[in-house]
């Protein structure tokens with residue numbers, strides 16, 4: 001793995017585009033634009049539901065544009081040209097060396113086997129673990145997809161799947177991410193699991209994790225929007241760990257895709273919006289029978305009556 005030189009340019013909003021153009025023209029294969037105002041806009045529009053409490057203290061008002069250049073002999077002269085052109089824009093900059101392996105694997109150091117629910121152990125694929133008693137091991141390499149098991153919204157789904165699955169069920173996993181809930185359902189005895197995600201990186205990661213856990217005969221994964229085009233037979237269980245608005249949008253289709261007596265496990269719901277989501281699910285013909293809370297998050301179990 002190689003070394004890279006990161007050039008971070010402090011800009012005003014007016015010269016962001018010019019700085020990004022210069023960096024691209026000088027050979028950065030894309031730039032990162034770090035603009036706290038974009039996050040504030042998203043918060044105001046309601047498209048981000050949670051923000052680290054430290055955000056307000058750490059977010060400055062300026063924009064930082066970052067470009068990356070392979071650190072090999074010859075980069076120095078290119079860097080001089082780049083800095084001269086940036087100088088003409090009247091911006092300031094800093095440089096630092098970054099190692100490719102730092103990006104790709106640094107997070108792995110902090111990701112160890114963890115126990116979730118009553119029996120699950122989520123084991124990173126590169127870690128050793130000797131299972132004890134009736135533990136169920138989920139091997140996982142989440143890559144760039146959401147779902148390494150540590151998030152409250154995921155761990156509530158795992159605990160609820162343990163309670164709701166008894167063997168032989170058809171399960172739809174909407175917004176599968178790393179595939180963690182599909183693998184869990186298969187290991188708990190589901191007969192068939194259909195996993196869907198709108199994001200192609202998630203679909204690829206889920207397929208790898210399904211293979212890693214030897215459940216390819218049980219779980220199929222496809223790219224798609226919610227349940228569109230996925231429902232051939234009504235399900236016993238639908239699990240969806242997405243955000244409040246998406247759960248509300250899913251409610252009518254989820255209700256139609258469940259057998260009578262089947263359950264929707266809906267998670268990813270921020271506490272302030274749980275009543276509103278529950279109402280949308282009830283209006284779609286489901287009865288919310290159980291509510292679980294962890295931190296700021298709520299998961300609901302709603303039955304098709």
Ligand SMILES: C[S@@+](CC[C@H](N)C(=O)[O-])C[C@H]1O[C@@H](n2cnc3c(N)ncnc32)[C@H](O)[C@@H]1O
Pocket residue numbers: 145146147148149153154157174175176177178179180181196197198199202224225226241242246268
């Ligand atoms: C919070 S993650 C949950 C991942 C995993 N199921 C878990 O519980 O850890 C939500 C996932 O839903 C996917 N998603 C968001 N909107 C979607 C949609 N309209 N249709 C299908 N998947 C969607 C995202 O790409 C993301 O992978």
